[in-house]
Amino acid sequence: MKxxxxxxxxxxxxxxSAALLSCKNDNDxxxxxxxxxxQNRAGQILYKHISGYTYEFTLTTFTYCLSLAxxxxxxxxxxDNTSSIISRIPRDRKNVEILPDNYQRNIYIGQHTFPAPxxxxxxxxxxxxxxxxxxxxxxxxxxxxxxTILIIDTNIGHNSTPEFLNYPIGKAAVGRKFVHxxxxxxxxxxxxxxxxxxxxxEDGIEIETYTFPEASNELYVDPVYGDFVWDTPxxxxxxxxxxxxNKWRYGIKIGSVIRDMQIEVIxxxxxxxxxxxxxxxxxxxxxxxxxxxxxxxxxxxxxxxxAVGTPFQLTESPATLTINSSEPGKTTxxxxxxxxxxxxxxxxxxxxxxxxxxxxxxxxxTLTNFNITVxxxx
Numbered sequence: 001m002k003x004x005x006x007x008x009x010x011x012x013x014x015x016x017s018a019a020l021l022s023c024k025n026d027n028d029x030x031x032x033x034x035x036x037x038x039q040n041r042a043g044q045i046l047y048k049h050i051s052g053y054t055y056e057f058t059l060t061t062f063t064y065c066l067s068l069a070x071x072x073x074x075x076x077x078x079x080d081n082t083s084s085i086i087s088r089i090p091r092d093r094k095n096v097e098i099l100p101d102n103y104q105r106n107i108y109i110g111q112h113t114f115p116a117p118x119x120x121x122x123x124x125x126x127x128x129x130x131x132x133x134x135x136x137x138x139x140x141x142x143x144x145x146x147x148t149i150l151i152i153d154t155n156i157g158h159n160s161t162p163e164f165l166n167y168p169i170g171k172a173a174v175g176r177k178f179v180h181x182x183x184x185x186x187x188x189x190x191x192x193x194x195x196x197x198x199x200x201x202e203d204g205i206e207i208e209t210y211t212f213p214e215a216s217n218e219l220y221v222d223p224v225y226g227d228f229v230w231d232t233p234x235x236x237x238x239x240x241x242x243x244x245x246n247k248w249r250y251g252i253k254i255g256s257v258i259r260d261m262q263i264e265v266i267x268x269x270x271x272x273x274x275x276x277x278x279x280x281x282x283x284x285x286x287x288x289x290x291x292x293x294x295x296x297x298x299x300x301x302x303x304x305x306x307a308v309g310t311p312f313q314l315t316e317s318p319a320t321l322t323i324n325s326s327e328p329g330k331t332t333x334x335x336x337x338x339x340x341x342x343x344x345x346x347x348x349x350x351x352x353x354x355x356x357x358x359x360x361x362x363x364x365x366t367l368t369n370f371n372i373t374v375x376x377x378x
Contacts (some may be wrong), residue, residue: 037172039069040129040144041103042168042240044259045076045149048160053114055150055160057122059086062169062262064130065104070183071194073125078112079120079150086110101264103169116154116260125202133262134237136199137209145200149256159254162186166352171364173268175216178230181367182243182259183352185310189345190249194226197242197258213239225350225369233265268362273297273355279368280348285341285376290339292324292334300329301357307335309351311372316342319351331355339374348373 043061052054059076063069074092080258086108090096098107114120124146133139148161163170165183170324172178184192196219212219217231228243240262247255274296283289295303303326311319319337326332335351343349348371353364 006345010176024066039063039067039071040126041262042260043123043124043144043148044164044168044257045124045148046161046163046257047148047229049158050111054111055114056109056111057086058109059124059146060108061106061126061144061146062099062167063104063106065102067130069128071106074108074126076108076110077123078114079122080114080118082112084110084112094342095115096153099145099167099169099198101169101171105167108238114150114152117154120150120152121204122148122150123204125204125260127202129240130238130262132238133240134235135211135213135239136207139240142207143202144260145202145204146260147204147258151254151256153252154187156249156252156254159188159190159247159249160186161246161257162192164259166354166367168243168259170261170263171362172230172233172263172265173270173272173364174233174236174265176272177232178263178265179367180228180261180263181226182245183308183350183369184226184245185313185350186247186347188249189347190247190254192345193223193246193248194221195223195244195246196221196228197244199240199242199260200258212241212291213359225371227367227369228261230263236267238264239263239265258292266362268361268364270301270357270359272364272366273301273303273357275353275366275368278351278353278368280373282369282373283339285339285344285374287339289337289339289372290334291336292332295331295333295355297329297357299359300355301359302326302328303331304356304358305331305333306356307351308354309369310349311337311343311351314343315341337372341376343374344376345374348353 041062047057049053073087127143129139129144131140162184198210201207214234243259245257307321322334324332352369
């Protein structure tokens with residue numbers, strides 16, 4: 001049996017070796033089982049309305065790029081007793097986006113026409129999750145599941161899921177508060193709510209052995225802002241969480257997305273950068289918002305500051321973020337948005353600032369956000 005296993009392994013390595021060349025191994029001591037079999041780490045299913053009962057779905061998975069397992073195509077169940085095979089774009093693994101920390105970002109796109117109005121549970125299942133997830137016992141033997149609910153109701157109109165501008169991955173430190181925000185924006189201008197959920201296995205079923213990890217204080221998702229708050233991690237390791245993002249119109253729930261995310265908790269002396277707290281604001285259309293602020297780092301590291309949110313996505317008079325100065329331990333920036341009447345809507349706009357230190361040991365991120373409501377005075 002041992003000789004056969006080695007032969008098959010050599011053959012598999014030859015098949016995928018070209019793909020693995022694009023992926024840098026930062027930890028040569030990783031378990032060989034993880035390299036061979038470990039696969040899925042995070043993901044989501046989103047959709048947008050095309051016409052009639054036709055929708056385009058985008059499945060995004062974040063996988064371990066050193067794994068010999070690869071999925072150029074996956075099956076998606078539409079919730080109407082039919083399923084399809086959708087292909088990754090690009091299909092060839094060597095052209096797939098590789099992120100830091102051995103993450104591989106895979107995007108699959110497919111369209112489907114539903115037979116009639118109704119509630120459709122769209123599911124993707126794949127084996128396996130990666131090895132060693134602390135709060136999913138025997139995680140390598142547990143399938144990876146994603147689920148999105150689409151509600152087609154002609155009385156409330158067609159809709160698309162929100163987009164998420166932050167990836168569902170991150171790093172936290174033992175003993176330090178961790179905050180993640182998906183940076184959701186909804187092109188339909190609908191209301192969103194957020195809640196903590198249980199990770200899923202095959203057929204969109206909750207994992208029976210899943211547990212939420214311990215926190216020295218609390219673990220929760222802010223239902224309004226979407227902040228995932230872990231205050232604070234106690235034990236180093238890899239953890240998976242799920243966040244359910246619900247979409248509302250006229251007080252009616254019209255869909256939801258369960259987003260699976262993975263957080264790596266490490267022991268480190270590095271301290272994350274510090275962002276100011278921003279107050280929510282309300283402005284009259286035509287007014288200009290200009291906020292200059294400082295970001296500091298207690299370890300005197302350089303800081304990389306970015307911002308995401310709907311105001312930056314607008315085609316007419318979008319918001320801007322200008323870096324005024326940057327030096328070790330401090331960055332000064334200005335957020336500017338010239339509003340106009342086209343920006344008026346009932347729902348506030350959310351802006352998320354992301355500060356990442358450039359520490360030589362490990363890079364840490366701090367997030368903060370605030371809402372801007374644009375109104376019109378008649």
